[in-house]
Amino acid sequence: MIELRAIQRRYTSDEVETTALADINFSVSAGEFVAIMGPSGCGKSTLLNMLGTVDRPSAGQYLFEGRDLAREDETALAQFRARTLGFVFQSFNLIDELTIAENIELGLAYRRDGRGNRRQRVEAAMDRVGISHRARHYPHQLSGGQQQRAAIARAIVGDPKLILADEPTGNLDTENGAQVMGILDSLNRAGATIVMVTHSPAHADLVGRRIDMLDGRVVASVARQI
Amino acid sequence: MDRFALVAFWRSLTRHRLYAALNIGGLALGIAVFLVLGLYVRFETSYEKWLPGWQDLYLVGGAGTGAPEDAAHTQNSPVAAFTAIRADLPGTIGTRVESRDIAVVQNGVGVRERLASVDPDVFAVFRLSPVAGALPRSFRDPSQVVITARTAAKYFGSPAAALGGTLPVTSRGQQTNYRVVAVVPDLPDASELRFDLIAPMTYSESPADPAYKSNHQWNYNSVETFVRLPGQAAADRFAAALPALAARHVTNETPEVPDYRFAFNVRPIASRHFEAPGSRLMVATLGIIGFLTLLVAVVNYVNLATARAGLRAREVGMRKVLGADRATLMRHYLGEAVVTALVAAALGLALAELGVPLINASTGLTLSIRYVGADGVLLPLLLLALLVGLTAGLYPAIVLARVPAAAVLASARGPGGGRAGARVREGLVVFQFAVTIALIVGTAVLVAQTHHVRSADVGYDRQQLLLVRSYASASLDEAQRTDLLRRFAALPGARSAAAGTSVPGIGNYVSANTYEVPGVPGYGPSIEFYSVSQGYFETLRARLLAGRLLDPARPADRDPDLAQDGSNTNAPANVVINRAAARALHFASPAAAIGRTVGPAEGPRTIVGVIENMRVDSARRPVSPTLYLLSARTVKNGIAVIRFNGDPRAFLERAQAEWRSTVPRLPFDGYTAVQALDRLGKSDQQMANLFAIGSILAVGIGCVGLWGLASFTTARRTREIGVRKTLGATSNDVAKLLVGQFLRPVLLANVLAWPLAWLGMRTWLAGFDDRIALSPLFFVGAGALTLVIAIATVMSQSIRASRATPAWALRHE
Known part of the structure; x- marks a missing residue:
């Protein structure tokens, strides 16, 4: 599904050039659940942003189902995100002014297709993460775990081909963290492809493959034996 | 704008009420001022355009040189x-x-x-x-x-x-x-x-x-x-x-x-209204003030919206991640601005409706708002709201749409357009303050000048002086005129009564001759001449500079021809002139004019007295060189002047009652000298009032905007304040830092505003003969006032932020 070829990302600011990603090569197949691990500043989030097309590589190729996304323009990428990707963040990033149901529906708002059965899809997504009873609440009225489940519902409401999760359990306690991992696992079992950045070795060990990064390079890629 | 955008926008308005009030209120006030001054400009430029085919109508004037x-x-x-x-x-x-x-x-x-x-x-x-x-x-x-x-x-x-x-x-x-x-x-x-x-x-x-x-x-x-x-x-x-x-x-x-040589002039009838010197400039100035006020309000919106962009960065990032492209976001934020402008326009219209009666009352205008039709405001207002929305929303929309999604979502650090954005904001604040300072200077000068016109020495005592204009009626005969003056003088509260063809506020019956000066070749200067009755100078309280006043007991002081028909005379006569005439006739001093004879051989005039210039016309016009002749009998075409004690209104009523019982068939027309002079300065007073109203509101909008900006900037710097305090900064240091950030734009604004205001006000004052000096105090005062306003607005914010405990500030995101 995904193939990264010699991806590089350099930042230039005030005449100082820093390399966030140096020559990244790896691929992800459809239906995989991949965890990316590594110390702070190793380039995990940059890599995830690259995969999510909110950041562009300085060099290299990003092929998604054979499409070279590194060459596409902003508008095409925006549609790509709207139709193909689901994002989950450490800090949830729910919009304060919208209710939970509205936040989730926002996951469909930028797709250029009909409005048909949006409501059902939103309800189905809320059911899957178990927050239907909070549909009319605002984000600040929910616990962290509930907020993250809502964020996951927003990510999956459009049936994305790929879910990108940036430390989804980072702001949660153990119990809520386990719950969120359970949801992601069941999504994966239902066929979703997931790439997750995490600091938690325990959570990384739960998934199908683990990629270790250091100083902007992939240093290991270990598949879990089942 | 999709449904979510609208919903989120509405809720953000109701949640951040203060922000909404500042934003919409400021814009509404700006639109209201623009609307009202626009109405005024339209009124002033619509003169004679009600006449069918006014474009083809002309007024033909003509005079001999x-x-x-x-x-x-x-x-x-x-x-x-x-x-x-x-x-x-x-x-x-x-x-x-x-x-x-x-x-x-x-x-x-x-x-x-x-x-x-x-x-x-x-x-x-x-x-x-x-x-x-x-x-x-x-x-x-x-x-x-x-x-x-x-x-x-x-x-x-x-x-x-x-x-x-x-x-x-x-x-x-x-x-x-x-x-x-x-x-x-x-x-x-x-x-x-x-x-x-x-x-x-x-x-x-x-x-x-x-x-x-x-x-x-x-x-x-x-x-x-x-x-x-x-x-x-x-x-x-x-x-x-x-x-x-x-x-x-x-x-x-x-x-x-x-x-x-006789020369004609032909002017289109519509341009006639702007014949008075400076009147076109005056209307244009008020139009510009309306526009500037609106601009200040737009600048407010831009400032507040971009300052707040940081708070909304997360939302923008999330929308991008969810697949919104830049064009969608631009449309979204422009839409917000347009909706804000539309709401503000509706509110502004309501404010204008409330304000128009007050403005009419304070200026004597008769403005009114019509909604539909050729001069309806609804359609233009709608277009204005769209334009304002698009103008005000453009820069914030660009800043917001440019937010880099990845960085924002990861760090929750807000963008404000970066360093360039801060520059733009500072530039806008400078602009706002420059406008504010210039308007304060303008208002101060206008108010000072109009006050000066109303209180300056006019060469006679304008208080408690009644003018009876109907006394000039051609329907009155000699006996009636004599009788009326006697009755006026006998009224309770009356001190003296007289008549003359030159009285305060009335420029009628202007006649002039050239008076040659002995020993100077040529025809001499043109001097206006007026006939006055006995007691005229005493009643007006004219001030004698040299010589003596005219005395009816001396035959040489009485103009023999004036006794016949009030027309020009060829017989020799003694006269009193004013200071301007003495100067025009090249006398070194008023005293030097005494005893000298001027004028042609067939009508020589011997000067027996020189009085101080009496300003009977507008302060805009120089006092004409004037010569006074004492009429041997009553003054035909003259206006009665009565000096009285006590309440002007009560005395006016007594004079009117006396008139009605004496000559009932002739309508009474009388008013005080103060009223007459105020009428001359009416358009200037109107302008001063409108200018002051517009300026005060513009300054208010600017302050509100600054206050909002200060509060958001301070909120954004809370974390920095925490760090500084952890490192040992005192609350004082922090307050100084925050105030200092707004001082620079205010000082810069002064540098920009002063020359412009000086140029503008010098031009306006040049239209007055009797005018105040353009003192540097106006400029320093306006600068100081804006500085105080800026410090006061920023101070309240800064003190709160600087008092916060470092731990709270550091946690604050």
């Missing part, structure tokens, strides 16, 4: 001018209008109305549509009258009832019973034409008529001449034909001025 007025500015013309036009340019459609006050006699009491005497083609020139009756194609019958709807309602109850009715009118001692043939609508406020009745002119072209001589004089301007010239080409041809016409018809009636 020997006359005191500059021929180019004369709006009036001699009666003979139109006679000559008709003779030389046959087929010209035009009319003379001679407006004068007459008395409509009702139940034996005269009521003052304004009568326009016109030529037969009048209704082809002014295409009025009657509300009752039919307008005569050729208006010749001297017994017919056309009246306005107001006049019809006053004397007959309704326009229909007025048709065929009889209106008894007394004018110049003659009574005419007019028959009403048509009623026309009242003249709008935006018109220089003023009349209640229109009747045919009775000038005869027969040399046997006693009026024939004055009707053929070219040095006596008594009418306005209007012509209808279809198309620019016809107007150009007409103007080109006038010099030859003047050369053919005008004879030099003042042989003592051998280089006498």
Whole structure:
């Protein structure tokens, strides 16, 4: 599904050039659940942003189902995100002014297709993460775990081909963290492809493959034996 | 904007009420000021445009260059001018209008109305549509009258009832019973034409008529001449034909001025309203203030929206991640701005509706808001709201749409457009303050000047001085005039009464001659001359600079000819002149003029006294060199002046009652000198009031914006404050830091505003003869005031932020 070829990302600011990603090569197949691990500043989030097309590589190729996304323009990428990707963040990033149901529906708002059965899809997504009873609440009225489940519902409401999760359990306690991992696992079992950045070795060990990064390079890629 | 955008926007408005109030309120106030001043500008520029075919209407003025007025500015013309036009340019459609006050006699009491005497083609020139009756194609019958709807309602109850009715009118001692043939609508406020009745002119072209001589004089301007010239080409041809016409018809009636030349001028009727010096500038200035106020409000929106962009960065990032592209986001935030502007426009319209009556009351204007139709405000307002929304929303939309999604979502650090964004904001704050400072300077200078005009020394005592204008009526005879002055002087509270042709606020009956100075070659300066009665100087409290006042006991002081018919005289006489005349006649000092004789050999004038200049006309005009002649008897065409004690209103009523019991058939027309002078400065006072209202609101909007900006910037820097305090900064240091950030733009704004304000106000003051000095205090004061306002607004925010505990501030995100 995904193939990264010699991806590089350099930042230039005030005449100082820093390399966030140096020559990244790896691929992800459809239906995989991949965890990316590594110390702070190793380039995990940059890599995830690259995969999510909110950041562009300085060099290299990003092929998604054979499409070279590194060459596409902003508008095409925006549609790509709207139709193909689901994002989950450490800090949830729910919009304060919208209710939970509205936040989730926002996951469909930028797709250029009909409005048909949006409501059902939103309800189905809320059911899957178990927050239907909070549909009319605002984000600040929910616990962290509930907020993250809502964020996951927003990510999956459009049936994305790929879910990108940036430390989804980072702001949660153990119990809520386990719950969120359970949801992601069941999504994966239902066929979703997931790439997750995490600091938690325990959570990384739960998934199908683990990629270790250091100083902007992939240093290991270990598949879990089942 | 999709549904979510609207919902989120609405909720963000209701959640951040203060922000919403600042934003919408500021914009609404800006729109209201723009609207009201726009109405004023439209009113001022709409003069005479109510007349059908106004584009083809012209006013023909003319004067000999020997006359005191500059021929180019004369709006009036001699009666003979139109006679000559008709003779030389046959087929010209035009009319003379001679407006004068007459008395409509009702139940034996005269009521003052304004009568326009016109030529037969009048209704082809002014295409009025009657509300009752039919307008005569050729208006010749001297017994017919056309009246306005107001006049019809006053004397007959309704326009229909007025048709065929009889209106008894007394004018110049003659009574005419007019028959009403048509009623026309009242003249709008935006018109220089003023009349209640229109009747045919009775000038005869027969040399046997006693009026024939004055009707053929070219040095006596008594009418306005209007012509209808279809198309620019016809107007150009007409103007080109006038010099030859003047050369053919005008004879030099003042042989003592051998280089006498009569010159015509032709002006479009719509430009007539702006004839007064500086009046066009004044209207333009107020229009600019309205625009600037709106601009300040727009700048506010931009400032607040970009300052708040940081708080919304997360939302923007999330929308991008969810697939919104830049164009979608731009549309979204522009949409927000347009919706805000629309809400603000609705609110602004409501504010304007509330404000218009107050403004009308404080300026004496009659502005009103119409919603639909040709002069409806709804459509322009809608367009304005769109324009304002798009202008105000553009920069914030660009900043927001540019937010890098990845960085924002990871770090929750807000963008504000970066360093360049801060520059833009600072630039906008500088602009806002520059406008504010310039407006404060302008307001201060305007208020100071108008106050100066109202309180300055005018060369006489303007307080407790009553003027009776109806005393000049030609219907009064010598005995009545003598009797009235005696009665006025005997009124309770009266100290003295006199009459003269030059009194405060009235520039009528201007006559001037050239007075040669012995020993100086040439014809000498042009000096206005007026006849005054005994006690005139004492009643006005004129100040004698040298010599003595005129004394009726000395035969040489009395003008023998004035005793006959009030006209110019050729006999020698003693006179009093003013300081300006002494200077114009090249006397080294007032004292040097005493005993000197000036003027032509056939009418020598010996100066026995010099008085201080008496400013009877507007402060904008220089005091004319003036010469006063003592009339041996009463002053024909003179206005009565009465010095009194006590309450002006009560005394005015007593004078009116006395008049009514003495000459009931003549309408009384009287007012105080203060009222007369205020009327002269009315348009300046109006401008000062409008300017002050606009400026105060603009300054208020600017302050509100600054306050909002300060609060958001301070909120954004909370974390920085925490760090600084952890590192040992005191609350004082932090407050200084935050205030300092706003000082630079304010100081910079002063540098920009001062030269502009100086230039603008110097130009405005140059229009006044009697004016205040443009003191540096105005500028320093405005700068200091804005500085205080800025510090006060920022201080309250800063103190709160600087007092916060570092731990709280550091946790604060």
